[in-house]
Amino acid sequence: MIVAIDGPAASGKGTLARRLAEHYRLPHLDTGLLYRATARTLMDEGRRLDDVGAAVKAARGLALIDFDEAALRGREMGEAASVVAAIPEVRAALVQAQQSFAHRPGGAVLDGRDIGTVICPDATVKIFVTASPETRAQRRALELRSRGEPSDYVKVLADILHRDRRDSNRAAAPLKPAADAVILDTTDLDVKGTFDEALRLIQSKLEAGAARRVRSTVP
Ligand code: DC
Numbered sequence: 001m002i003v004a005i006d007g008p009a010a011s012g013k014g015t016l017a018r019r020l021a022e023h024y025r026l027p028h029l030d031t032g033l034l035y036r037a038t039a040r041t042l043m044d045e046g047r048r049l050d051d052v053g054a055a056v057k058a059a060r061g062l063a064l065i066d067f068d069e070a071a072l073r074g075r076e077m078g079e080a081a082s083v084v085a086a087i088p089e090v091r092a093a094l095v096q097a098q099q100s101f102a103h104r105p106g107g108a109v110l111d112g113r114d115i116g117t118v119i120c121p122d123a124t125v126k127i128f129v130t131a132s133p134e135t136r137a138q139r140r141a142l143e144l145r146s147r148g149e150p151s152d153y154v155k156v157l158a159d160i161l162h163r164d165r166r167d168s169n170r171a172a173a174p175l176k177p178a179a180d181a182v183i184l185d186t187t188d189l190d191v192k193g194t195f196d197e198a199l200r201l202i203q204s205k206l207e208a209g210a211a212r213r214v215r216s217t218v219p
Pocket of ligand 1: 009010031032033035036078081082085086111112113114115163167
């Protein structure tokens with residue numbers, strides 16, 4: 001089973017993807033880390049984020065297992081990742097690794113912006129997780145505070161809106177729900193409520209698939 005989770009910044013998709021992966025005992029790939037690590041490599045090399053050649057080289061050179069997640073999680077890296085993620089050549093350099101991860105035996109859970117639309121158009125279940133910008137900003141501010149980073153709500157909200165705009169309006173694989181994705185609005189849901197609702201969606205999708213298979217085998 002391949003579970004594709006997409007959604008905007010701070011929608012809760014990462015937490016949901018992790019919990020689903022644990023529940024179904026599937027490997028999980030947070031694809032945002034790929035773009036964050038690409039941006040980080042460029043910054044460490046003192047290069048500009050719009051240096052296409054260096055960005056592609058950085059993306060191709062990523063070793064999935066070597067991520068220092070803590071160093072990639074900050075606000076600044078999210079913004080830098082969004083800039084390099086708009087470069088079509090960078091996206092192209094990362095497609096195959098993501099698809100290989102998704103298609104390992106047994107399946108996987110992937111979360112990002114283009115999993116249901118580009119990386120895994122054949123995913124078993126596609127969930128587009130969203131929430132109001134204000135709710136997302138509140139959650140992100142809390143998370144930043146817990147890590148000791150600056151967490152001014154107004155600034156965080158402006159950042160989120162800016163990043164949403166860039167991620168949604170770029171030409172290459174923009175942030176948008178796949179035509180066959182289920183929208184999960186978490187504005188009024190907590191972590192457990194979001195997880196329970198996702199389980200319900202996945203269960204009904206699996207049952208519908210099983211019923212279709214039975215019908216197609218009945219002569
Ligand atoms: O999910 P995140 O906040 O870690 O992602 C950081 C940025 O990376 C995000 O603003 C856009 C980009 N991204 C992307 O374009 N496609 C993905 N599949 C995942 C992330």
